[in-house]
Amino acid sequence: MNNQDSAPEEDITKEIHSDFARLRQNLGKFLKGLTSLRPGLDREGTIRRIKENKRIQGANAWLLMCSIMVASLGLDLNSPAVIIGGMLISPLMSPILGLGLGIATNDRDALSTAGRHFGIAIGIALFTSTVYFFITPFGELTDEIVMRTEPTFLDVLVAFFGGIAGIISVSREEQSSAIPGVAIATALMPPLCVTGFGLAKALESMLGLGIPANFDTSSLIFNSFYLFFLNSFFVAAATFLIVRYLNFPFKKYPDVRTRKRTLLFIFSFSLLMIIPSFFILRRVLQKVNIERGRQRFIQEYLEEKSKYLDDCQIVETDDGKTLVLKVYGSVINMSDSVLYKEGMQAVGLGDLDLEIIPTSEIDLSLFSSLQAQFEHFNTSFDERLDIFRETQRSDLNALATNQEKLSKKASYTQLLGELLILFDGLEEVAYAEHHLSSDSTLAPVLMLKWATEKDRDELLREQDKIKALCDGRDLPISLLSVLE
Template structure:
């Protein structure tokens, strides 16, 4: 009875207060458990062997003896794979390549102020680059086949994805190195993902064929990979709090620390600038693709026109006018006023602020330029076939376009010769008109060649019909075209 009275005497405000405190206590306990869980999940310090990691990185720095020959063999294999456009061979070459050693040495030595390791890393890095480029150059210089394969061309123009791959690949590699019991599969995976070797092979290829644009573009990609792998190593070593190298002479220690700091800044500043530059180019290309999708791709052709989206070219020229070039083929031209409106949109539309100074080039065929269309398509096919050798649908598209234009070319009428022969064959012929008409059965369209002869006055209808029939048979044989028609002039 007394317990019931005590319960009845509890005020309503006391019950919510107790329950709120209980909820707060439970939430705090849940948060602490989550923090503990994620700390154990993501913490890499407890399972790091600092001494073993340092010794392993230092051991991989030198390039001499066996390591040099392994590098030469892997460069040859990669060059053959790039030349043959074989991704599998290139991956195999990257698995045996020892290119990572000096780069990890650069990052680690900067992080722990180890000037001796830094010096050895820079020296071996130079040897590595020189030996790789020389080997690739000699291969492509003396190898009889020098095709510009898609695997080669893919290493001449870095973008934002290459920067991110290099950074996170380097991060994964140094974390794997630091773990007690190195994870070999991670090391192999990073060697493939960061792709240090193919750019060096492409540098040799560019020098061998005399194309400095290829060589500089590939070297730029290699430098990006190197900088961001070294940067990821530097940050990870700092995060794991590897001990700094101590020197007996305090003045020497301070000077080495300053040198390491300056070199670190020299590495980080280009890395930051490169990331910014590549990021800006990535944004530009994204907006260019959105512009093309919003304009040219949505244009409704009423005749035989077609927009070839696969051959859109976007060029980001820093400090100069960028370029968007699109290709349209067929018997229908896009009106100049439409193209002018697209150019106005480039300069004024707030949805595309990065495209303000961009030039738009629309390459298109016309009904009176069939031969030029055929020439352009053939040149385009020849220049692009190596890059799209593994993309059957693009090749089929080009072959279909070439076939269509060849059919158009075969229907070109040598009208001047026809008129001279017709005058010699038909004494009653006064004049001859010629034109083209487009016929559709709502399933397909066809172009017809129509001739309209004008006969002398006084010619009977039956005689005129006989002459028309005779001329039709002659023209079909002469032009090798059964679709030719002969009609009476109005």
């Protein structure tokens, strides 16, 4: 009986395992189809296109010079849009892809040609950008130039994934529009132009022309060219990996030793290229953290006193770094130095010294801002004052009107009592205001009731007397109504 019960349980377990195996197999097929690069792959066409475009000569040389000029103008004018335009028309990606393809397929002739034309491209770019920055009337160190002088490991990632996108795009039978995006993302052109900028400034210094640069030209040249070479190398490295993954035609190494030596060279050179970027990234992160700490210190520990702050800078000397506060007046002073040092410790600036310097300089931008605020306040105050005056005028007019009405009403009330005394037979007198039919004006009306009957002539004479009495007291009566 137990054997009969266990048999169905074993069958159910086997069926569940079988279903999971099929699910895993189907999921694997789906993911393989989703991520496969082989559909639409054109190996021969890819090799042909890269070999045809990797030569920097003729039209490609002219395109490169134009792109360098456009990018240099963008850097000089501090215009990102112009820089992007220069990157879009640059033919520099092709020889870099050619380097990666030559290494991946072990095609020494293709590698030699790509390397030679890559060097020619660098020479054309440096010559063009150096000449431009040597003769330009501007030639200042703009923000766009500074941005190309701090290569980090993040630039390695950009170049690597940009290179993957580039070679995948080129390897398709139907060409995609990814190459222009790769050219923008990897930013090959601007660093070369910045190197030309540094060379131009160094040449001016050697010839004694112009104003001496207020920055380290050698550091600028090295960092910008390193960024260019870093981007180029990892675009080529990404090309190498994708070409090997897609099994492009490969020329075998003469022996195992040559193969190992080549792979070791690629690995060592990759490591050599990456290592400096980590140190630069660490330095950049330190700058970012210090700047964040400086802003937090102003917001959290100076608070309302920050309006007396002219400037707050971190000055680096041989003895270390110092947080220098340039202040107006004596509201911010060293008597609160203990509190300020605690605040600096809390925001991550504990290693910095503190120095507070009174200043008599006028910050024109701050003055202009205060002047604008004052003018706005004056305008707002004048507008509110006009509104207040108009409201006051309206209230006074309304009050005067009400007083006039009350005064007239009191006069009419007094008149009613006198009429009862002066006119015999007048039993009742009432006062009211009535809308005239011609317009909406309120007209005063007296309503009379006589105790004795009067003929028409007598009644008219009495009414004329009453009207005359009212007119004499400047209490006009528009209508007399006689109540029977």
